[in-house]
Amino acid sequence: xxxxxxSIAFTAISALVAGGAIASAxxxxxxxxxxxxxxxQKWFQEYHKAHxxxxxxxxxxxSGAGIKQLTxxxxxxxxxDVPMTDEQMSxxxxxxxxxxxTVLGGVVVTYNLEGVPSLxxxxxxxxxxxxxKIANWNDAAxxxxxxxxxxxxxxxxxxxxxxxxxxxxxxxxYLSKISxxxxxKVGAGASVNWPKGLGGKGNEGVAGTVKGTPGSIGYVELLYxxxxxxxxxxxxxxxxxxxxxxxxTVTEAAAxxxxxxxADFRVSIxxxxxxxxxxxxxxxxxxxxxxxxxxxxxNAIVGFLKWMLTDxxxxxxxxxxxxxxxxxVAKEEKQIGQIQ
Amino acid sequence: xxxxQRRNLLNNVMLALTGVCTFLTVAVxxxxxxxxxxxxxxxxxWNFFTxxxxxxxxxxxxxxxxxxxxxxxxxxxxxxxxxxxxxxGVYLAEFGGKTFPMFVRYTADLLNGVxxxxxxxxxxxxxxxxxxxxxxxxxxxxxxxxxxxxxxxxTEQFLRAIPSSMREGSLALGAxxxxxxxxxxxxxxxxxxxxxxxxxxxxxxxxxxxLLFTSLNNQYWSEKLxxxxxxLPVMIYKLAISPYDDWHRQAWAAGLVLLGLVLIANIxxxxxxxxxxxxxxx
Amino acid sequence: xxxxxxxxxxxxxxxxKFIKRLRDGDKAAHLITLIFAASVFLVTVFLIFxxxxxxxxxxxxxxxxxxxxxxxxxxxxxxxxxxFIYGTVLTSFLALLIxxxxxxxxxxxxxxxxxxxxxxxxxxxxxxxAAVPSVIYGLLAIFxxxxxxxxxxxxFLKKTLGFLPLFxxxxxxxxxxxxxLILAIMxxxxxxxxxxxxxxxxxREQREAALALGAxxxxxxxxxxxxxxxxxxxxxIFLALARALGETMAVTMVIGNDTTIHSSLIAPGYTxxxxxxxxxxxxxxxxxxxxxxxxGLVLFLITIILNASAQLLILATTKKGSKRD
Numbered sequence: 001x002x003x004x005x006x007s008i009a010f011t012a013i014s015a016l017v018a019g020g021a022i023a024s025a026x027x028x029x030x031x032x033x034x035x036x037x038x039x040x041q042k043w044f045q046e047y048h049k050a051h052x053x054x055x056x057x058x059x060x061x062x063s064g065a066g067i068k069q070l071t072x073x074x075x076x077x078x079x080x081d082v083p084m085t086d087e088q089m090s091x092x093x094x095x096x097x098x099x100x101x102t103v104l105g106g107v108v109v110t111y112n113l114e115g116v117p118s119l120x121x122x123x124x125x126x127x128x129x130x131x132x133k134i135a136n137w138n139d140a141a142x143x144x145x146x147x148x149x150x151x152x153x154x155x156x157x158x159x160x161x162x163x164x165x166x167x168x169x170x171x172x173x174y175l176s177k178i179s180x181x182x183x184x185k186v187g188a189g190a191s192v193n194w195p196k197g198l199g200g201k202g203n204e205g206v207a208g209t210v211k212g213t214p215g216s217i218g219y220v221e222l223l224y225x226x227x228x229x230x231x232x233x234x235x236x237x238x239x240x241x242x243x244x245x246x247x248x249t250v251t252e253a254a255a256x257x258x259x260x261x262x263a264d265f266r267v268s269i270x271x272x273x274x275x276x277x278x279x280x281x282x283x284x285x286x287x288x289x290x291x292x293x294x295x296x297x298x299n300a301i302v303g304f305l306k307w308m309l310t311d312x313x314x315x316x317x318x319x320x321x322x323x324x325x326x327x328x329v330a331k332e333e334k335q336i337g338q339i340q
Numbered sequence: 341x342x343x344x345q346r347r348n349l350l351n352n353v354m355l356a357l358t359g360v361c362t363f364l365t366v367a368v369x370x371x372x373x374x375x376x377x378x379x380x381x382x383x384x385x386w387n388f389f390t391x392x393x394x395x396x397x398x399x400x401x402x403x404x405x406x407x408x409x410x411x412x413x414x415x416x417x418x419x420x421x422x423x424x425x426x427x428x429g430v431y432l433a434e435f436g437g438k439t440f441p442m443f444v445r446y447t448a449d450l451l452n453g454v455x456x457x458x459x460x461x462x463x464x465x466x467x468x469x470x471x472x473x474x475x476x477x478x479x480x481x482x483x484x485x486x487x488x489x490x491x492x493x494x495t496e497q498f499l500r501a502i503p504s505s506m507r508e509g510s511l512a513l514g515a516x517x518x519x520x521x522x523x524x525x526x527x528x529x530x531x532x533x534x535x536x537x538x539x540x541x542x543x544x545x546x547x548x549x550x551l552l553f554t555s556l557n558n559q560y561w562s563e564k565l566x567x568x569x570x571x572l573p574v575m576i577y578k579l580a581i582s583p584y585d586d587w588h589r590q591a592w593a594a595g596l597v598l599l600g601l602v603l604i605a606n607i608x609x610x611x612x613x614x615x616x617x618x619x620x621x622x
Numbered sequence: 623x624x625x626x627x628x629x630x631x632x633x634x635x636x637x638x639k640f641i642k643r644l645r646d647g648d649k650a651a652h653l654i655t656l657i658f659a660a661s662v663f664l665v666t667v668f669l670i671f672x673x674x675x676x677x678x679x680x681x682x683x684x685x686x687x688x689x690x691x692x693x694x695x696x697x698x699x700x701x702x703x704x705x706f707i708y709g710t711v712l713t714s715f716l717a718l719l720i721x722x723x724x725x726x727x728x729x730x731x732x733x734x735x736x737x738x739x740x741x742x743x744x745x746x747x748x749x750x751x752a753a754v755p756s757v758i759y760g761l762l763a764i765f766x767x768x769x770x771x772x773x774x775x776x777x778f779l780k781k782t783l784g785f786l787p788l789f790x791x792x793x794x795x796x797x798x799x800x801x802x803l804i805l806a807i808m809x810x811x812x813x814x815x816x817x818x819x820x821x822x823x824x825x826r827e828q829r830e831a832a833l834a835l836g837a838x839x840x841x842x843x844x845x846x847x848x849x850x851x852x853x854x855x856x857x858x859i860f861l862a863l864a865r866a867l868g869e870t871m872a873v874t875m876v877i878g879n880d881t882t883i884h885s886s887l888i889a890p891g892y893t894x895x896x897x898x899x900x901x902x903x904x905x906x907x908x909x910x911x912x913x914x915x916x917x918g919l920v921l922f923l924i925t926i927i928l929n930a931s932a933q934l935l936i937l938a939t940t941k942k943g944s945k946r947d
Contacts, residue, residue: 027558027560027562027563027564027567029473029474029567029568031556038395038396041395041559042395045395055560057558057559057560057567057568058559059556059557059558059568061556061903061904062903062904064904064905064906065903065904066904067904067906068903068904068905068906069903071906072468072469072472073472074468074469074472074473074474075473075474088906091906155792156792157792157794162879162900162901163900163901163903163904164696164901164904164906187697189696189697190696191696191697191901192695192696192697193693193694193695193697193698193881194880194881196880196882197880197890198794198796198878198879198880198890199878199879199880199881199890199892199900200581200879201581201874201879201900202581204578204581204582204583204584205581205582207582207583208581208582208583209581209796210583211583212583212764212768212769213772213794213795213796215792224583227396227583227584228583228584230583347838347841348838350838350840351838351839351840351841354840354844355731355735355839355840357727358727358728358730358731358734358735359731359735360727361723361724361725361727361728361731362727362728362731362732362736362744364724364728365724365725365728365748365751365810365814366744366747366748368751368807368810369747369748369750369751372751372754372758372759372762375762375766376758376762379765423658424658424661424662426658427654427655427658427659428655428658428659428661428662430655431652431655431656431658431659432659434655435651435652435655435656436659440659440660441659443663444659444660444662444663447662447663447666447667448662448666449929449933450666450670450926451662451665451666451669452929453864453922453925453926453929454669454922454925455867455868455870455895455918455921455922455925456868456870456895457868457870457895457898457899457902457918458673458868458898458918458919458921458922459669460898460899460902461673461676461898461902461914461915461918462669462672462673464902465672465676466668466672485665485669488662489662492659492662516648517648517651518648518650518651521651542753543753545755546753546754546755546756546757546758547755547756548755548756548757548870548871549756549870549871549895549899552899552902552903553902553903573755573757573871576757576758576761577757577760577871577875580757580760580761580764580765580875581764581875588765591761592761595757595758595761595762598755598757598758599754599755599758602753602754602755603750603753605753606749606750606753607750610746
C-alpha cells in the first residue's frame with residue numbers, strides 16, 4: 001500500500017516537473033518595497049499583457065528585505081525606497097547595483113480620529129508624537145495648529161513599521177532634518193529604535209492597524225491612505241506652508257533633484273525647498289544588476305525598464321504617485337544602455 | 341451553616357464550575373467555526389477557487405494559486421517526510437539495536453520540539469540560499485522536517501504493538517525478515533501508521549512560519565517547483581493584516597477552506613485508527 | 623559420509639555469498655531503513671550545527687550579555703535578547719494563568735463527572751481545537767479579540783485595576799495580554815487531553831476509599847485524585863508551555879511588535895518567534911542576521927528543557943499509576 005502511494009506521488013511530482021519544463025513564461029522573481037507595490041504590480045501586469053513571455057513575480061516584503069534578498073541572490077532584482085549604502089553595495093561582488101528611480105511618492109501622516117477629517121501638522125508636532133512626548137490628541141501643540149478642530153481627550157496610539165522599511169527611512173530622514181532631538185535620540189534609518197508604538201508589517205500592515213485602531217497615527221504611502229479612505233494631514237514645509245501631499249506638491253519637491261540628479265540617482269528629497277513642496281516626498285528605486293548572465297533575462301529587464309520610463313509613467317497619477325521629471329528619465333535611459 | 345452543609349455547598353459549586361469550564365472550552369471550538377463560517381462562507385464563490393489574486397481595489401480575484409501551492413508544498417513534504425518517517429520507524433521497531441535507536445529517538449524528539457520559525461531559518465539557510473531562489477522545494481522541505489518525528493514515532497509505536505507471535509509465526513513459515521515486515525507486520529499495523537501520516541499532514545497543512553522565507557509567495561501560478569509559491573496560510577496572514585475589506589473577506593474564506601481541510605484530515609485519521617482498532621479486536 | 627557432503631558443495635566466494643544475502647533482502651532492508659533512521663539523526667544534528675554557526679558573529683560580539691541587554695537597534699548594530707525573552711515568557715505565563723484553571727477544571731469534569739459518551743464527544747471536539755492552525759487563531763484574534771480588548775476589556779481593567787503598574791497605558795487592544803489570551807485558547811486542548819488521561823488512569827480504589835471515608839465527591843477529586851495524577855497534569859502544562867513559547871503567527875498578529883520592554887500587561891511587546899518572523903528576511907548585516915539566529919537558538923534551548931521535563935513527568939505518572947495497581 002505504501003508502494004502504491006509512493007508511486008502515485010512520484011508520478012505526480014514528475015508530471016509537475018515535466019510540466020514546468022514545457023512552461024512558456026519564465027518567471028522573474030523580484031522583491032522589495034511596499035511603498036510602490038501597488039503601481040509595480042500594475043506595471044508588471046500590464047507589461048505581461050503586452051509581452052506574454054515576461055512574467056515578473058514581485059513580492060512586497062519591505063525595502064530592507066528587498067536589499068537582503070538581492071544580496072543573497074534569491075531574487076533577480078530588488079526595489080527600495082531607501083538607496084543602498086556603499087557598504088551594502090560592496091557586499092554584492094558579482095555586479096554593480098544600478099538604482100533606477102521609478103516614481104515619486106509621498107509619505108503621509110495618516111490618523112484615525114472620528115469627526116476630524118483633516119489636520120495640520122507642524123514638523124515639531126510630528127516629531128513630538130513619534131517621540132512619545134505628545135501623548136494625547138488634545139495636546140496644546142495640536143490645538144495650536146488646528147484651532148477649529150474638535151480634538152478629543154484620547155491617547156495617541158503610534159503605529160510604525162515592524163520591519164526594515166524604505167518608507168521608515170524617508171520618514172525618519174525627514175524627522176532627523178527637522179528635529180535635532182529626533183536626530184540625536186533615534187536617527188534616520190530603515191530600521192530604528194522607535195521610542196514607542198505598535199509595529200505593523202508593510203505599508204499595508206500599518207494602514208490596516210491605523211484603520212482599525214481609533215486614536216492611532218501612522219505613516220504610509222499616499223495611495224494606501226487614499227484607497228482606504230483614511231484621513232491624512234497637511235504638513236508644514238520648509239517655506240512655512242501647510243501642504244497636503246498630492247501630484248503637484250510631490251512633483252515640486254523633486255524639482256531641485258530633477259535639475260541636479262547625482263549620477264547614481266541616490267538622492268533624498270525630504271524637506272525640499274519650494275513654496276508648495278510636500279516635505280515628506282521621495283523617489284523610489286528599482287535595484288537592477290549591471291550585468292546579467294542570462295541574455296533572455298537581460299532583454300526582459302531592459303525592455304521593461306524602457307517601457308516603465310515611457311508608458312509606465314502614465315499610470316502614476318491615477319494611482320496617487322507622481323511621474324518622474326523628464327531630465328531624470330533622460331538620464332535613466334542612458335543608464336539602461338550601460339546594462340550588460 | 342453546619343460544616344457538612346458547607347462542604348456540600350462547596351462540592352456542588354466546584355463541580356458545577358468544572359462543568360462551566362468544559363462548556364467554555366468546547367464553546368470556543370464552535371465560536372471559531374461559527375465566525376469562519378459566517379464571515380468566510382459568503383466569500384466562497386467560484387472565483388475564489390479558480391482565479392488568481394488581483395490588486396487591491398479590484399474585485400473578483402481568488403486564491404486558486406494558493407490552494408494549489410499549498411497542495412504542492414504538502415505533497416513535497418509527504419514525498420520527503422513519509423518515507424523517512426515510515427522506514428525510520430521500521431528500523432527502530434524491527435532492526436535497531438540498543439544505542440543507535442536511542443540516539444535516533446532522542447533526536448527525533450528534539451526535531452519535534454524545534455519551533456516552527458527556527459525550522460524556517462534552517463530551511464532558508466540550507467535550501468534557499470544555495471539554490472539562490474525561494475521555492476516550493478524549500479517550503480516542502482521545511483514542512484517535511486515537521487512531519488518526520490510524527491511519522492517516525494507512530495510507525496514505531498504501531499509496529500511494536502504487533503505481538504511477536506506474528507513475527508515468529510511468519511519466520512517459522514520460512515519467510516525472510518524483510519518479507520515478514522513488509523507482508524505481515526506492516527499490513528497488520530497499517531491503520532495506525534496511516535493515522536500517524538495523516539496527522540502529520542494535518543499538522544503541517546496549516547503551518548505558516550516555516551513558509552515565510554522558504555516558499556515566500558507568488559501572484560501567478562508557480563510553473564516550476566523551483567519558484568516561489570503561493571500557499572494558503574501565508575496568504576491568510578498577508579490578507580488579514582492588510583487594510584482592504586475585500587482582502588479581509590478573502591482571508592476569512594481562505595481560513596474556512598484551510599480549517600475545513602485540516603479538520604477533515606484529523607477526523608479521517610481518527611476514523612482510520614478507530615476502524616483499525618475495531619478490526620484488530622475482532 | 624560427512625566428508626563427501628562437504629566436498630560435494632563447492633566453496634562459494636565471499637562476493638557471491640554477499641549477493642545471495644542481499645537478494646534475500648534482509649541485509650538490504652536493514653541498510654535502507656538504517657539510512658532513513660540515520661538521516662533523522664543527521665538532519666537534527668545538522669540543524670543544531672547550522673544554528674550554532676550562523677549565530678557566531680552575534681555570540682562573539684555580545685557573549686552572554688546578549689541575554690540581558692534590552693536594546694534592539696539595527697542601526698547601531700546593538701542587539702539584546704531581553705525584550706523578546708521577556709515577551710515570550712510573559713505571554714506564555716499569562717496563557718497558562720488563564721488556561722490551566724479552565725483546562726484542569728474541564729479535565730476534572732470530563733474524567734470524573736461526565737458520562738462516558740459525553741466525555742468522549744467533548745474530548746474529541748476539544749482535541750480538534752489542537753488542529754486549528756496558528757494563522758487562523760491570528761485571523762480571528764485580529765478581528766474579534768483585539769477590538770473586544772480595546773473597547774471593553776482593557777478599559778475595564780484600567781478603570782478597576784489601573785492603579786497597578788500592570789494596567790497602565792493606553793488600551794491598544796494589541797499587547798501582551800491579548801497574546802496571552804489567544805495562547806491560552808491554543809493550549810487548552812493539550813492540557814485537557816493529557817490531564818484527562820492522567821485522571822482516568824487513577825485507580826478506582828483511591829476514589830472509593832476517599833468516598834468511603836466520608837468525603838464529598840469534590841473533596842475526593844481535589845484532595846485525592848488530582849494529587850495522584852498531578853505529575854501527568856504538570857507534564858501536560860509543560861507541554862502546553864513548550865507549544866506556547868514557539869507560537870509565531872497568532873502572536874505576531876496581536877502583540878503589537880514593539881521592541882521595548884513594558885511593565886504593563888496591556889502594552890505592546892514582542893516575542894522571539896515574532897521578531898524572527900518579521901525581521902529575518904531583511905537582516906542585511908551579518909550581526910543582525912546572527913542575532914536573530916541566536917534568538918532562535920535561545921528559544922530552541924528553552925523548549926528542549928521544557929519538553930524533556932514534561933516527558934519525564936508524564937512518564938513518571940504513568941509508571942506510578944501502573945506500579946501502585
